[in-house]
Amino acid sequence: SQTIHQWPATLVQPVGSPLSLECTVEGTSNPNLYWYRQAAGRGLQLLFYSIGIDQISSEVPQNLSASRPQDRQFILSSKKLLLSDSGFYLCAWSPSLNEKLFFGSGTQLSVL
């Protein structure tokens, strides 16, 4: 069966520091991969999605970037965090037909 791993679960970082969140999927190949952000009391905002290695699409201009160095690995990064980057970050994967979406456990990021 397929599983998705996302870490860390909680992260507290100072403003201006770098960020690296990692996500891996097991038990499938060539998944579509996603990064979402969920602000408190708000809906899910799609940040990045990827249909293959080194194929990344950005949905919103921002302080973040994403990379997919391997088929089942997706990384969310920032060179310098802003206060506004605080939120709950979710990695997700979908079979290539995009008929259903599975989420990781999430990372609560607090930028202070």
Added chain:
Amino acid sequence: QKEVEQDPGPLSVPEGAIVSLNCTYSNSAFQYFMWYRQYSRKGPELLMYTYSSGNKEDGRFTAQVDKSSKYISLFIRDSQPSDSATYLCAMSAGYGQNFVFGPGTRLSVLP
């Protein structure tokens, strides 16, 4: 008009009640429909998945899709305090199209 609309609640019901959660949408191309349950500070868990129109039942949960009305529902029978969570509807037109989510309905089942 938003692509997917969902009453944010909060919705409070007594234990044992039947809960009805709903979403409406505007894009007739959607053909995959999902319901997620999200506990506080946890990732959304896929609860029900339906392709095209019709009903799907899984234990206490029933998902209904009416594509002619662009309306989907999730029914929870014999609700339990452990069902207290935020429920998100989501849909997709399939390959090459991203998922669209409702804002979520916060449900509280009171013992």
